[in-house]
Amino acid sequence: MFLAWGPDLLCFYNDAYRPILGYRLGTALGRPFREVWASIWEEIAPLVDATLAGESLTLTDMPLDLSRDGTPERSWWSFSYSPAIDEDGRVAGLFCVTGETTARVLGEEALRESEDHFRHTVELNPQVPWTCDPEGNITSYSNRWLELTGQAPGEPDGAGWIKALHPDDVPGTVTVFAASLSSGEPVDVDYRIHVAATGEYRWMRARARPRRDGSGAILSWYGVVEDVHDRKLAEARLREVNETLERRVEAALAQRKLWADVFETTDALVAAVDPDYRLLAVNRAYADEFEDIYGVRPKVGDSLLDLLSGHPEHRDAARAVWSRALAGEEFTAIGEFGDPTRRRQSYELKFTTLRDASGERVGAFQYAQDVTDRLRDQERLARAEEALRHAQKMEAVGQLTGGVAHDFNNLLTIIRSSVEFLRRPNLAEERRTRYLEAVSDTVDRAARLTSQLLAFARRQPLKPEVFELCERLHGVADMLNAVTGARIRLAVEVPDRACHVRADRAQFETALINLAVNARDAMDGEGWLTLRLACGGALPGIRGHAGAPGPFAAVSVVDEGVGIAPGLLDRIFEPFFTTKETGKGTGLGLSQVIGFAKQSGGDVEVTSEVGRGTTFTLYLPEVDPPAGSGENVVPGTADETEERGLSVLVVEDNLDVGRFCTQLLEDLGHGTVWAHNAEAALAEVERTPFRFDAVFSDVVMPGIGGVALARRLRISHPGLPVILTTGYSDVLARDDAHGFELVRKPYSAEQVARALRGVVARRRHASA
Incomplete structure (x- = not known):
């Protein structure tokens, strides 16, 4: 106990307090309390102030560095501070009862450490x-x-x-x-x-x-x-022998006996060498194989490298693998052994470092197992799998070819029959109109079929643009009301923030319409159809493909239909595969969806529960919004109402298409010059640079292709508009950023006229 009394808090204490003072003992009695404990005054001053203010305090296990012998120390103390009252009832000092709790605190700490150590020892x-x-x-x-x-x-x-x-x-x-x-x-x-x-x-x-x-x-x-x-499979047995060898590496006789007892009955090739490549042990199988190949029987004490001196390549290979194990590396390798004139055996070699009882490396150990049959089985399996993949590929090609032939033959039948009737001179005008409409509709259907096939193959020429998905989904929902019917109730769920993607807007809308039509059929024309948008997420792993961190926009089409059987989920994206009745589906709708998604840098995920419905989720990479909203707007109404004849350079290598195209343009009131290839087109332009108002060029041509021609003209004649046309181009399928107007074949006169009006209007707008 101690008493700090009076204005200076003079220090008085009992005998039990004396050891606490340590080196301060000789100067502490009757001295101001603050001087006695100057070294810890910052820690105890708040306690003193609170006690002098009339507050009684009790503290338990307070850490203090008393430095009783003059050096820092860890110690813990419990205190009971009480105000000391004088005869007038005023606080004249403080009284404290204290006791050291260091032993208990350290003991409890050691106990906790011991318990934590025991828990980790058990659980780990x-x-x-x-x-x-x-x-x-x-x-x-x-x-x-x-x-x-x-x-x-x-x-x-x-x-x-x-x-x-x-x-x-x-x-x-x-x-x-x-x-x-x-x-x-x-x-x-x-x-x-x-x-x-x-x-x-x-x-x-x-x-x-x-x-x-x-x-x-x-x-x-x-x-x-x-x-x-592993011990049951004989691998642990190997480790036990290895441990025994480590303990008895200097006892060669005992080692040989141990190896003989354990390994002489195995077909594995077992050997051990010391750091100088001298054999510490070999089993019978190893010695027999070695003698069979090299004509000399190895024994304990022989130098492995000397035994292989007549075979330099084998000696260098042995030195290379054994040196890795002697350096402390444990590894597995595959090697071939045997007489080259007969069947060679393949072995799986496991190398392990040998150590003595003190942990010093004293050699290396090899355990080789014959895996010849296993490797040959693997080769046969690989060949069988490759044959199966080839057969499946050919089956898919056959299915695709058959589907294309079937659909195109149907379309050609309509066209051929209609043309035959149109040739009749006495055909009524009403029937002539009907047959012409049939031909036109059939051409449109054929164009859609080729577009769907190219979409599935990810070879369609895309016209990507940046657009906002929330607004677009509401627009698509308005279109779907006419497609799905009155009994289908549409719901659109989009986030509050804008979400932009870069994709072909028309192909995106076509994909959603295809999914909505499938959902309508799955619900038998009645139920809830939900369009849902989530932004900023990652692309999950789909159908065994790795995911991507994103951000991706996820557009989900959710129906309440019959669902898709699990066994069919892996096939629904195959071209011409359909679960609908004959005549009610081409089997190309989902092929277009996945082809568009993949070509746009995304993917399609499908989840379904039979009897509960299906969800198709279209993932597209999310992009930043465009820098300006009006920079690409080109006024064209004046040009559309004030058309004039243009001079158009037609570049087309196909004679039939070239004749048709020039005739079409002339019927539209334009003048034409026909170049049969890009080289001739460049010569025409250079001959009279300001002669042409526009260039209308095919993409796929011998020599310089249409895209390369357009890029040359962009450099040499930046004001000359170029319109590209193609039925299919691998160049455009791979590079959607070509930056030129594109008219897809088969095209109509109106499509060509609209494209010409557009490029000429943009040129005039840029000039203005």
Whole structure:
């Protein structure tokens, strides 16, 4: 105890307080309390102030560095501070009862550390500690057992652990366990357990010993379960020999006996060498194979490199692999052995470093197993798989070819029959009109069919642009009302923020319409159809393909239809595959959707539950909004109402198409010059640079292609508009950023006229 009294808080204390003062003892009595404890005044000053203010304080386990012998120390203290009242009732000082709690604090800290250490030792131990009562009922086990077996907490209690065993091992395990419980002898039994993570059974070894009271009665059993699967498969046996070799590397005779006992009955090639490549041990199989190849039988003490001196390539290869193991590396390699004149054997070689009891490297160990048949089986399997893939590919090609032939023959039948009737001179005007409309409609259907095929193959020429999805989904929903019918109720769910993508707007709308039509048919024309948009997410892994971090926009089409059977989910995107009745679907709608998504840098995911509905989610890369909203707007109404004849350079290598195109343009009131290839077109332009108002060029031509021609003209004549046309171009399919107006074949006169008006109007707008 101590008393700090008076204005200067003079220090008085009892004998028990003297050791606390340490080196301060000689100058502490009657001195101001602040001077005595100047070294810790910052820590205790708040306590002193509070006590002098009339407050009683109790503190437990307060850390203080008293430095009693003049050096820093860790110590903890408990304090009880009370105001000391003088005879007038005023606070004239403070009284404190204190005691050191360092031993208890450190003891509790050590206990916590010990408990944490024990917990980690148990939980991180690959073995499974367990206990049971004298009757054999399991009372505790580590979480490792639950992780291995997949059993739930509490399930292994009592005899529940037996459920994790292989059925064939239960009787023997129970017999051994019961015998040990009865006799008190240690438990030692091997059994297989079902491993939840892999679904396989692995061999385990369970061992336990009893804990007894003073009279010898068993109080409980303490045991561990360890994985010995590799030992059961002979791999652990190898490690045991390796450990034995490490302990007895200097006892060569004992090593040879051990190796003979363990390995002379195996077909594996076993050998060990010291750092100088001298053989420490070889088994019979290794010696027989070596003698068969090199004509000399190796024995312990021989230099492996000397034995191979007549075969420099083999000696260098042996030095290379053994040196890795001698340097401390453990690895597996595949090598061939045997007489080159006959069948060679393939071996899997496992190299391990040998160490003595002190951990020093004393050599290396090789264990080689014949894997010839396994490798040949793998080669045969690979060839069979390749043949299967080829057959599946040919089947898919056949299915695609058959589907294309079937649909195009149907379309050609309509065109051919209509043309035959149109040739009749006495055909009524009404029927002539009907046949002309049939031909026009059939051409449109053929164009859609080729577009869908190119979309599936990701070879369609795209016209990408940046547009906002929330607004576009509302626009598509208005169109879908006419497609889906009155009994389909549409819901649009979009986020509050804008979400932009760069894609072909027409192809995007076509994809949504295809999905909506499928949803309508799946719901038999009645139910809720939801268009849902989520932005900024990642692209998940789909159909075995890796995902991407994003950001991606996810457009989902959700229906309440019959769903798709699980067995069909992998086939629904195949061209011409359909679950609809004959005549009610081409089987190309979903092919267009996935082709468009893939070519646009995204993908399509489908989830379905039979009887509950299906969700198709179209993922497209999200992009930043365009820099300005009006920079691409080109006024064209004046040009459309004030048309004049243009001079158009037609570049087309196909004679029939070239004649048709020039005739079409002339019928529209334009003048034409026809160049049969890009080289001739360049010459025409250079001959009279300001002659032409526009260039109308095919893309696929011999020599310089249409895209290359357009890019040359952009450099040499930047004011000359170029319109490209193609039925298919691999160049445009791979590069959607060509930057030129595109008219897809087959085109109509109106499409060509509209394209000409557009490019000329943009040129005039740029000039203005």
